[in-house]
Amino acid sequence: MVDYRGVRERVNVTIEDGTITRVGGEVEGDEIDCSDLVVMPGLVNSHTHASMLALRGYFDDGELEDWLKRMWEAEDKFTDELMYVSAELAVIEMLSSGTTAFVDMYFNPNQIKDLSEKYGIRASAGYTVLRGLDPEEAVKKTRSLGKSDLFTPVVNVHSIYAVGLDALTRVRDLLTGGERIHIHVSETRAEIFSVKKRYGLFPVELLWREGLIPHIQAVHLGWVTSWEIELLKSSPGVTHCPTSNMKLATGGSFPFKEMWEAGVNITLGTDGPASNNSLDMFREMRTAVLLQRHSYWNTWVKAQHVLRASTMNGYRLFKVNGGLIEPGHVADLVLLNRYDLVPALNNRTISHLVYHLTGNSVERVIVRGRMVYRRGMFEERKRKLVEKLEEILAGRLREV
Amino acid sequence: MVDYRGVRERVNVTIEDGTITRVGGEVEGDEIDCSDLVVMPGLVNSHTHASMLALRGYFDDGELEDWLKRMWEAEDKFTDELMYVSAELAVIEMLSSGTTAFVDMYFNPNQIKDLSEKYGIRASAGYTVLRGLDPEEAVKKTRSLGKSDLFTPVVNVHSIYAVGLDALTRVRDLLTGGERIHIHVSETRAEIFSVKKRYGLFPVELLWREGLIPHIQAVHLGWVTSWEIELLKSSPGVTHCPTSNMKLATGGSFPFKEMWEAGVNITLGTDGPASNNSLDMFREMRTAVLLQRHSYWNTWVKAQHVLRASTMNGYRLFKVNGGLIEPGHVADLVLLNRYDLVPALNNRTISHLVYHLTGNSVERVIVRGRMVYRRGMFEERKRKLVEKLEEILAGRLREV
Incomplete structure (x- = not known):
């Protein structure tokens, strides 16, 4: 098998200054409750x-x-x-x-x-x-x-x-x-x-x-x-x-x-x-x-x-130390809805990520330790942009 | 091209007794506002x-x-x-x-x-x-x-x-x-x-x-x-x-x-x-x-x-007259979030249905004229079933 430890289950991850500093143990400082989430890079x-x-x-x-x-x-x-x-x-x-x-x-x-x-x-x-x-x-x-x-x-x-x-x-x-x-x-x-x-x-x-x-x-x-x-x-x-x-x-x-x-x-x-x-x-x-x-x-x-x-x-x-949930790696993380990984047993997580899920199971996204996405966050902006795009296309690309 | 008229845009669909009876014109009786939805069979x-x-x-x-x-x-x-x-x-x-x-x-x-x-x-x-x-x-x-x-x-x-x-x-x-x-x-x-x-x-x-x-x-x-x-x-x-x-x-x-x-x-x-x-x-x-x-x-x-x-x-x-949004066909319909079909111009709808969307764009489902699904409807039931399934598997299929 390929040695890939990108997915961690039931473990605390500590992030400082955009980098993962500790995996396991207690977390000090702000915490995100991930009990209903699965974390991946x-x-x-x-x-x-x-x-x-x-x-x-x-x-x-x-x-x-x-x-x-x-x-x-x-x-x-x-x-x-x-x-x-x-x-x-x-x-x-x-x-x-x-x-x-x-x-x-x-x-x-x-x-x-x-x-x-x-x-x-x-x-x-x-x-x-x-x-x-x-x-x-x-x-x-x-x-x-x-x-x-x-x-x-x-x-x-x-x-x-x-x-x-x-x-x-x-x-x-x-x-x-x-x-x-x-x-x-x-x-x-x-x-x-x-x-x-x-x-x-x-x-x-x-x-x-x-x-x-x-x-x-x-x-x-x-x-x-x-x-x-x-x-x-x-x-x-x-x-x-x-x-x-x-x-x-x-x-x-x-x-x-x-x-x-x-x-x-x-x-x-x-x-x-x-x-x-x-x-x-x-x-x-x-x-x-x-x-x-x-x-x-x-x-x-x-x-x-x-x-x-x-x-x-x-x-x-990208010449960035990332892609693993390990100390020293950048804190670029994706948090997924745990109830979309069904059934989530017997080390089936990686299988579900690749064969079963779509991007729609993403609940939150963290880049460099900063929460940059949370479900629903861009709904209103997206609607405005969709309408704007269609308006532009109807004018400029009507005939294409 | 294949003659397929399964997708209809900006038109009213009338349903009676589980069957589509009219496409176009005004609707009498109960109405679903579909202005933010796209309808497909x-x-x-x-x-x-x-x-x-x-x-x-x-x-x-x-x-x-x-x-x-x-x-x-x-x-x-x-x-x-x-x-x-x-x-x-x-x-x-x-x-x-x-x-x-x-x-x-x-x-x-x-x-x-x-x-x-x-x-x-x-x-x-x-x-x-x-x-x-x-x-x-x-x-x-x-x-x-x-x-x-x-x-x-x-x-x-x-x-x-x-x-x-x-x-x-x-x-x-x-x-x-x-x-x-x-x-x-x-x-x-x-x-x-x-x-x-x-x-x-x-x-x-x-x-x-x-x-x-x-x-x-x-x-x-x-x-x-x-x-x-x-x-x-x-x-x-x-x-x-x-x-x-x-x-x-x-x-x-x-x-x-x-x-x-x-x-x-x-x-x-x-x-x-x-x-x-x-x-x-x-x-x-x-x-x-x-x-x-x-x-x-x-x-x-x-x-x-x-x-x-x-x-x-x-x-x-199934020996059922269905699969088209036409009078005489069964009213088995799927209503999709219009803002997921981007950009929704120039007859791109069928392309989006096949290449772009996943089932997650489904807002409502109608079978035989009855609304049987609406986004979010089964969330709680699903959680219970997921937990139940995992409990059964942990007991019976622990070793597999």
Whole structure:
């Protein structure tokens, strides 16, 4: 079994200055009565495009190439206001379903930073190298966002096929410190074919040759060779987005078992709300196990693997000591309704978290020791935002 | 596109004597204000084992053969009380997530009948031919359950591989009227191999030769040949259980497109809570599209297909005119929180129902024109049952 001690039962947890200082024993100071709650570490959504919430349900029935074309056409009509309202709704959806940190790729990282501070959720975002934004400008603007307690800039590059190798190496040459590049890699067969034809190498091989792997968070990896898996070991983390891959019918399968055995830092992401169409990491964990079991025709991948990918491994990507309820780890915690874990016996807790619950069982969320969500807290704000979003869409995107 | 008019927006629905009599126009008599709600037909869970809720999360990591062995060992210790409490919790879970009818295979159809009348949910169940219960007794006892407005007996046979062909043909010879046989068919490669080796035919071919197809609701069908699909046309309905197949790593894939094109009545089921581990039909619809798109490497299967499979087609299996919001159809309706369908524009409703929502968006449920669920209604009862179940399990199943 995977050694995962993320879930603790019937034990007191002491938090000081945003960090867990003691597990067990008596608690001094303010106490939260958790007798009807189950505590787990916060979930990390390692890949999304929050503002695409505006396009949820807009075009569900195309494969990736068609789908991207339709998304880009619609996005050309997006305003700052539309992006902000959408991102705010996405943040509410994530936080209230137990996500305490997320990585975002879009055109509004300044808004993501603002929302991360306003709502108290960890986020990593940056300007995206794609149509119209060149590497120099993207890196400069991303750097100027600055780091805060909750926010970390990341350099977003859409993909090798969308921006070309030249743009990618220019980004690399501009990186001075520990910045990470967040990029879609090996998502479809068409991408593998075009990259191999153009550069003579598979996508991960190409990134390796250019010395990029230690800087790269590669997302998707549905079509990789066994030798590319080895090359990914030095990456800060790779991200599996099972729902999006299935919904867009990209075929292939993220090689979870081989990656895990090679020691690659596997994380999990929902992808954006237009290709998922949910931001609930509980549902994503479940879908990940189901897809993997279906692909391998065996039950090697288990609840514990995906729970660890969504907690400890995600925090490792953020370079934060988190994902376990242990002294020294950040106090990013999710409190769940104990009566939703049925029956809660015989060490079934981890099974329930992955296979049975949805984000709706979340009662409270704590980030850096601060209570940032409590059931019902955002109801009124959400209604206002929903109405606002629909009003904007009815005007601007009536025809899409 | 699939012709599906199951969802109606901004229109009044008139109900008389459990049936929809008018759609549109003014309503006379009692009114429910639905301005913050979206109305859809009730969902039919066409295959489950409700009382296996006691075993949810108990053994998640085995393939079907191992898994069944463990389940049967544990079930040997079940009491009537344990089955009743589990089934009641399952009924609450189904009803409160929008399921208005379900088909159950287990050992307690008398309890299912009782619960169906107590909670006002449609159900179909019967005694199961399996270890210790012979066909004559199973059919006799099932028949004696009797039909009511909400309950219909069905003859349950576990599978060809578990009971043998002889038992199955004896059941057939005992059927006098329109009784249906509900049975697991072609779930694993091992099953196909053993049936073919023993009888010289694939499972569906064998059922066809014995004249059983017009009586058979075959569940799973993950491994069928193209000519078997043709044979299934005269069946009252077949049932796809995507989550269970994936979780148990049975491989294969229910041939949704070919079945649909052949005109087979495809329905959807969660399977039992020990192999799913949820009874939420919203999640099942989503998983069905995702699995099918992954299997075909294309987006042929759409939200509308699985919504129809879970509504109209399910009602057809029950021989009830339902699943559409049209005059003459039964008033089995689910009312959803409009603020959960975000953004609710441009005919995105069906997309949201399948890809975005979970059963938690259900505010109210109506069956035969009667309001049988309203958010929060079963909270207290559920808590009591959860505690009761855990108490029983701690005593009886401590060692499992």
